[in-house]
Amino acid sequence: MTTNSPLPNWKDKILFTPGPLTTSRTVKQALLRDLGSRDYEFNSLVTDIRKRLLDVGGVADSGYEAIIMQGSGTFSMESVISSTIPPDGKLLVIINGAYGRRVAQIAEAHHIAIAPLIYPENSKPDLAEIEAALEADGAITSVAVIHCETTTGIMNPIKEIGAIVKRYGKTYFVDAMSSFGGVPFNLAECEIDYMVSSANKCIEGIPGFGIILAKRETLLKTEGYARTFSLDLLSQLQRFDKDGQFRFTPPTHSLLAYHQALIELEMEGGVEGRAARYKTNYDTLIAGMRKMGFEEYLSAEDQGFIITSFPYPEHPNFDFEKFYKALNERDYVIYPGKVSEADCFRIGSIGRILPADMLALLAAIREVLVEMEIEL
Structure with missing residues (x-):
């Protein structure tokens, strides 16, 4: 659900990007x-x-x-x-x-x-x-x-x-x-x-x-x-x-x-502790995106847990700009693609975000797909 309230939000939008990232208070x-x-x-x-x-x-x-x-x-x-x-x-x-x-x-x-x-x-x-x-x-x-x-x-x-x-x-x-x-x-x-x-x-x-x-x-x-x-x-x-x-x-x-x-x-336990959180974020993202019908651009053995590229769905109603804007209006910021040979968007797993934030993003993506009348 989006809102047009003129009041500023109590928190920043969550950045699912490769950086700059969401930071702690x-x-x-x-x-x-x-x-x-x-x-x-x-x-x-x-x-x-x-x-x-x-x-x-x-x-x-x-x-x-x-x-x-x-x-x-x-x-x-x-x-x-x-x-x-x-x-x-x-x-x-x-x-x-x-x-x-x-x-x-x-x-x-x-x-x-x-x-x-x-x-x-x-x-x-x-x-x-x-x-x-x-x-x-x-x-x-x-x-x-x-x-x-x-x-x-x-x-x-x-x-x-x-x-x-x-x-x-x-x-x-x-x-x-x-x-x-x-x-x-x-x-x-x-x-x-x-x-x-x-x-x-x-x-x-x-x-x-x-x-x-x-x-x-x-x-x-x-x-x-x-x-x-x-x-x-x-x-x-x-x-x-x-x-x-x-x-x-x-x-x-x-x-x-x-x-x-x-x-x-x-x-947080140094690099190992942080990597564990990022990997959990990534695993949560991948499980949820696959369940909705999205696929990763890379094979699993080559993919890292920092950021993931997803090819655009092959659906006539999918428009990335509308998809991006709808998520942004819900305070979730994803990232455009940079792949030369395929149309993709990217979602990062890093920054001060938790698995619960990933679940919230996934819920927002499901909501936007329904709005766009896209079933994968």
């Missing part, structure tokens, strides 16, 4: 104060955030550094790509979705040579082909892959790829934008040199910055590689080393919220 409250960006209290908070991030990645005291970069997650991707590949380097980009393509676009914008390995959006990369590409092209210096490719929700095998990359002595970059903090993995075990994520994903903070976990020894060798001034990754690490501060104005309020979000991640 306490995370929202944490940013309602002002701190000086050069103040000792703020510097102490940033130091604690950086320490906690290494814990989340399983690499505390393992030779890694957590570096915070202002802007969206894409800014941090560009920071790594533009700062760490040698002037004469070449990037092998493993692509099975829009975000792999984005990595290639960023590299090309900086005139970095690329060797793209392109796969269908519903297929995982072929490990033998990755090895063959490295064997055949000695000019390749770096390899990049997306962990959770949110175009579809597919999970790429970052540990197996990492083993191949290191066998050939290359630098390994993983975009874990939508998986870090929600899917357990250890950077060192995956042999990752650089990992990128965003404040507004599985840690359940708000937008404003990206985070980079970098192997210190590898990053220190990149002196002179940076192709930008603002996104110079090594320079930001050196500034943190010097006095714990940012080179440029940091998003103080976003960082206050993020610190609270990291505390709440620990309270």
Whole structure:
């Protein structure tokens, strides 16, 4: 049932998206104060955030550094790509979705040579082909892959790829934008040199910055590689080393919220505890959608529990814009599709949402289908 009441709701709409996400009341409250960006209290908070991030990645005291970069997650991707590949380097980009393509676009914008390995959006990369590409092209210096490719929700095998990359002595970059903090993995075990994520994903903070976990020894060798001034990754690490501060104005309020979000991640049982909730959300969603007659775009063995793509129903009455609007009016926000070869919509299982929220969304979807006179 929809309402046209002019009164504001007592709560926000629930976001079933890949980010920004629904956040807790306490995370929202944490940013309602002002701190000086050069103040000792703020510097102490940033130091604690950086320490906690290494814990989340399983690499505390393992030779890694957590570096915070202002802007969206894409800014941090560009920071790594533009700062760490040698002037004469070449990037092998493993692509099975829009975000792999984005990595290639960023590299090309900086005139970095690329060797793209392109796969269908519903297929995982072929490990033998990755090895063959490295064997055949000695000019390749770096390899990049997306962990959770949110175009579809597919999970790429970052540990197996990492083993191949290191066998050939290359630098390994993983975009874990939508998986870090929600899917357990250890950077060192995956042999990752650089990992990128965003404040507004599985840690359940708000937008404003990206985070980079970098192997210190590898990053220190990149002196002179940076192709930008603002996104110079090594320079930001050196500034943190010097006095714990940012080179440029940091998003103080976003960082206050993020610190609270990291505390709440620990309270939930760390990444494993959060992953268990997200997996339950996903299982609830899939059971309910299948019962209504929807199908997932990916095969079950390739699908992760972060976000799921559903092809449009083959029914003459289905119109995505009407479907989306009807759910939005009921305070449930889903996500348009991004698959190139199929019309899909996406529903995320992450953020501060519970299985009860999933059940409520499913009830709303059933109600909307009845309104649209769609029976699957």
